[in-house]
Amino acid sequence: MEVKDTDMDLTCFIKESNSAEEIEALTNIFLKFLSSFGIDRFILGDLSYISGSGKGGHSGVLVHYPDEWLNYYVTSRNIDYNPVFQRALKTRRPFIWEEVDKNNTHEKILMVMDEDKEFSFCCGIFVPLHQPLGKLIGIGFSGSEKSVCSDKDALSLLHAASHQFYLAYLNITNNEKSDGQSVSLTDREREVLQWIARGKTKSEIAEILSLSKSSIKRHCENVFRKLEVNNLPSAVAKALIMGIINPY
Amino acid sequence: MDLIDFIYESNKSESSEVLIDCFLEFISGFGLNRFMLADLSHDSTSDKEKNLGILVNYPEDWLTHYVVNHYVEYDPVYQKGLRTRSPFTWEEVRREFNSKEALRVMDEAGEFKLCCGIGLSIQQPHGKIIGIGFAGSEKGVRCDKDALSMLYVATHQLYTAHSDLLNIDSIYKNEINITDREREVLNWIAFGKSKAAIADILSVSESCIKRHCENMFRKLETNNLPSTVTKALRMGIIDPY
Numbered sequence: 001m002e003v004k005d006t007d008m009d010l011t012c013f014i015k016e017s018n019s020a021e022e023i024e025a026l027t028n029i030f031l032k033f034l035s036s037f038g039i040d041r042f043i044l045g046d047l048s049y050i051s052g053s054g055k056g057g058h059s060g061v062l063v064h065y066p067d068e069w070l071n072y073y074v075t076s077r078n079i080d081y082n083p084v085f086q087r088a089l090k091t092r093r094p095f096i097w098e099e100v101d102k103n104n105t106h107e108k109i110l111m112v113m114d115e116d117k118e119f120s121f122c123c124g125i126f127v128p129l130h131q132p133l134g135k136l137i138g139i140g141f142s143g144s145e146k147s148v149c150s151d152k153d154a155l156s157l158l159h160a161a162s163h164q165f166y167l168a169y170l171n172i173t174n175n176e177k178s179d180g181q182s183v184s185l186t187d188r189e190r191e192v193l194q195w196i197a198r199g200k201t202k203s204e205i206a207e208i209l210s211l212s213k214s215s216i217k218r219h220c221e222n223v224f225r226k227l228e229v230n231n232l233p234s235a236v237a238k239a240l241i242m243g244i245i246n247p248y
Numbered sequence: 249m250d251l252i253d254f255i256y257e258s259n260k261s262e263s264s265e266v267l268i269d270c271f272l273e274f275i276s277g278f279g280l281n282r283f284m285l286a287d288l289s290h291d292s293t294s295d296k297e298k299n300l301g302i303l304v305n306y307p308e309d310w311l312t313h314y315v316v317n318h319y320v321e322y323d324p325v326y327q328k329g330l331r332t333r334s335p336f337t338w339e340e341v342r343r344e345f346n347s348k349e350a351l352r353v354m355d356e357a358g359e360f361k362l363c364c365g366i367g368l369s370i371q372q373p374h375g376k377i378i379g380i381g382f383a384g385s386e387k388g389v390r391c392d393k394d395a396l397s398m399l400y401v402a403t404h405q406l407y408t409a410h411s412d413l414l415n416i417d418s419i420y421k422n423e424i425n426i427t428d429r430e431r432e433v434l435n436w437i438a439f440g441k442s443k444a445a446i447a448d449i450l451s452v453s454e455s456c457i458k459r460h461c462e463n464m465f466r467k468l469e470t471n472n473l474p475s476t477v478t479k480a481l482r483m484g485i486i487d488p489y
Contacts, residue, residue, distance in 0.1 A: 134484015199475030234440030
């Protein structure tokens, strides 16, 4: 499928999206880019909340009608996201919604958003965007051009643009601000906690670092105080979430 | 070669060599001439070292030096890759990680003509992380926001195209099956509750809670609570806060 010259290409989309200062502007820029693929709507959802419990819940979903919130419609109409979610969990590539969605969930969702408008739906593409700590963001696209779904280059461009969109989105919503700034562990404290996270006992860590066991205990106590926790599992959890220690 | 050309060319590449050449041509436009793609998702130093070079053209002698000195544990670019979502420059990383060991790694890299660079990571399903470092041998590396974005999406494309060439399955199976109850218990553990307190909250016996923990140790191949929390969190199995 040829991208028309008058439309916004990927390089241009990157430049424009990086300069957007508000979500609405960013959304419009994305829609402009998408229009050259015959895609006219998208849904961005945080799928982390459907973790295996089989319930369909959403949080912070962005749709390109700023006033609509998908959550209301999803819960009131019992829409089951599970098949799409299960597939998204296991792959980092875009996939065609219809491959996994036997219950036409996608159509239902878009129909409830568009109840009083006429709506043509030909092709649905889903792009999973895996995030740190197993979190999962997904973008669902739909449009009137079936050819997008089978064109490898078009899917690659869409995949690329989705990643860029989400990076720009995070930038605007300032989610990258590290919480770690407000808590300051010393290098040694961080080192000890990293070994704890890897499963070592205090005695083992004492040996690894050539320190006494009571020294290690003292570092742990300082960590508890700074992280406002009172045991090792929660110290590890908090430090991982705040980006103070590494997952590996 | 611009970004869109790289995407088209990479989709047509018929071998890894052609793909890598394409990528090198693309990154040269940013003043970069070296890159290394590594699988960061390993617990032990030696496993990390075994997985350093999925795709790499860093100088051999630098890689040998890096492994012999176990720089995976000190290299701030590697360490940052483990916890970041966005692309970053080596300049930023020098400011953030200013321990003696970290700066030594960066300085020594310079001696091997890896002077300025960029790092980023690709998150994969089930908590796995692919890290990529780029380097240039001169000062004129393009590090503006748009450049970082282009490198970021190009790297995603590179990894996808490379996986296609190697016929690597794009579906990552996960054999680990934590039950809802086990997940509930582990969430409370990660939140800081003791086993006794959790037994109270869920109206079960403490030995029941102990049994759930033991099952999780077996499934996640761990033998204590902190490492179980680490593994479960990085895979997205729990979300305590």
